[in-house]
Amino acid sequence: MTRPLLEVANLGKRFGGFVALEGINLSVNEGERVGLIGPNGSGKSTLVNCVCGTLVNETGTVYFDGQDMNGLTAHERTHRGMARSFQLPRPFGSLTVADNLRIPMIYTVNARAHTAVKTHERTHLSPAEIDARCAELLGLVGLADKADKFPRDLTQIEMRKLELARAMAADPKLLIADESMAGLSQSEVADIVALLIKLNERGITIILIEHIMSAVMSFSQRIVVLVSGRKIADGRPDAVVNDPQVIGAYLGQ
Amino acid sequence: MRTPVFFIVALLCGLAVFGAALWTANDYVFYAGYVVLHFIVLATAWNILGGYCGYVNFGSAAFFAMGAYSTIALHKLGTNVGRYFPEAIAPVAGLIMPLPVPVLILIGGCVAGLVGLGTGYLTLRLRGAFFAIATLALAVVLQTLVINWDFVGGARGAYVIAPQTLAIGGFELRYIHYLALIMIVLVVIALTVARLIERSRLGYGFASIRDDELAAEACGVPTLRLKLIATTISGALMGMAGAPFPYYINYLDPASAFNLSYGVNSIAMPMIGGTTSWIGPLVGAIIIATLQQWMTVTFSSEWGVLFAGALLIAFVILAPKGIVGHVQDFLRQRRQSRTGR
């Protein structure tokens, strides 16, 4: 039995007196599709921030690909194969949509070519290859005609798609998509779910954070539920969805 | 246009300007021109960290003064070789000292660059606001250190006498012409460096830090490392601008070296000219420094600084993209309406 790709052990995070996360244990195996749900303020984004290194957790450890992530900055974790989109899109405003995707390609994919870190095949992208990949990714998320526009010219929904595409541009092993589908129409949601499943079939492990239950159900092989900073359920979708605790805390609303 | 080509073209332009100035046979052009030139370097240097990366440096005067005071210290050593060097080395020292200005520039740049690196290392892990305040703190701390350092004259200041002329390979140059020529070369170097950064992957990285540092980190940009690079290059260029200054002004005291006009101008010039491209600081420096020279002569130097500060506030509120930014917008709109896009 191979070890999990991501192992979160007893993670805790406080902000002053406020306990955002407590005793979080989570294992994600390579190739899994995990859905992470819970009410607003339950700590989902905080968990993502701690896993990815944007925030530093006080207690507990994050293991990724067998390595202890303690002390590693966010960009070092990204180099090792993590990528995430932000819940509130954070595009690079002075760069075009296409250039937004270039950043992770230049600074993550190409950086791996020179490091001794074992992640994926170390391929250095030439400028032409970068251009091609940008175009491909933009096409995948439906932003092909916006390549030369700036983020301020995009709608909220298009910005979420850009956010997702930028995370994908880092060629990750683990992709964490934080509420990428808020505001999308039903068919757009289905498109994104299909896209994520296709990425997963290529070998990318995906954690999906969402409130849109139809998406979560159709996407996830396993669902984790967070309430008030604690994990209250972790299992197959049909089991979790019928768990009375989960219904009481979140779904029943 | 590729970088080496740009460098040569810029150098030729600079030499053309030099030639035109020589033709006027008026030394005042050189004295005033030197001031404009060293502000172009300062503004360009500031913009590498401020405009490209989004980190404000209030202490430009400190880095400038470090270049100037390295020169003063080395000049003192060089003109009194017998007194400061042990007997064994004195003859050798006497051969290489006093050091020529280009070497002093390199040394000034190294000193200022190292201090920039050190300050950055201490404070760049904190928010941009703390870095900005730390640069202000640095300026005052360094000024106090210099005031208490008698070797370079302390609060009384130091005299640096330069020769009237300099012989270079058969030509005899008036010293002020020599200094102006060196400054022109320094300007070309600074502009080339800024332009090179802007168009390189480093420039993309800087822009991502400026736009959203958190997202940049998440995308794999090593933000601390890049910010340290920016701080070092910026500080070094400022030190290089300061190194020849004692020879230009002949008498330097801490109040002048750490003068508030350097702090204000190095921010006002890029922000008025435009922070997103290498052309902005060039335009801003030329316009403001020239106007300031005129105001200093007609009214007083305080009016010149007041003018720069007031213009800074006005531009920051009303025309934040600066002159170059707004001209670029205007041209883009005209192009779009012509092609009907």
Add this chain to the structure above:
Amino acid sequence: MDVTLLLNALIAGLLLGGFYAAVTVGISIAFGILDIVNIAHPGFIILGAYIAYIVNQTFGVDPILIAVVVLPAFYALGALTYQVYYLSFEKYGQEALRGLAFFFGLLFVTEVALILAFGVDYRYVQADYIDRVFRFGQFAIPMRMLIPCVLSLLMVGLLHLYLSRTFTGRAIMAVSQDQTALRLMAVDPVRIKRIAFAIAIGTAALAGACLIIIQPIEPSVGREFIGRVFAICVLGGLQSLPGTVIAALSLGIIESLTTTYAGPSWAPAVAFGVLLLTLALRPAGLLGR
């Protein structure tokens, strides 16, 4: 070891520190609570000091009285400044670069305008208590330091009560942390911030009067205070007013001891040196979060 000298230096340091608390409280509010890096604050203080000087010179009125009368004008000035700051920068998230440049510009324009108006000669006020010294035993407590110190601590104390006991005061404390909650209570965060910033600039009027009582002023004195103010703010932990007072007293003592034993030419570097050290070693401050 001259104990009298040491004790007098300590007393002077405490008195100075009390005054520094008044100078800093404006930044504690603007920077600590509202997250606005108002480095022009010392400029407002110097402005207040010069206003006290002019009115005192022309009409012979006591500087503290002048400050109290002028306070509403400074409050209005603060509200106006915040409004410009908000509309030009904060609304668009441009505070980092442009907001800083804006305040920097304000600071220098103020200083240079004062130079043009008053020149660089030192100015001072006349009031009968200024030259009096309160002696007991071997200790000398100059009135010109005691009165500003007492007033400063009083002002900071009142502000602390205001911020912790009144509705608006608590809304101000909350505005940096949870704007959504404020909106849900039908409180406009922008209005609250404007009030807070206006109060911060209002304190500058009083701090300015205290300043010119303690020492003669000239336009560049403002810049010396930038380091002190931010050093105290960071040392005291950004949001804590009690922390500000403790840090202010500490800095006052350190400066006084430095001046007494190493000479006054080192004094300006003390605050900035403390600031750099704090930022490098313990950015959360003495009482940090």
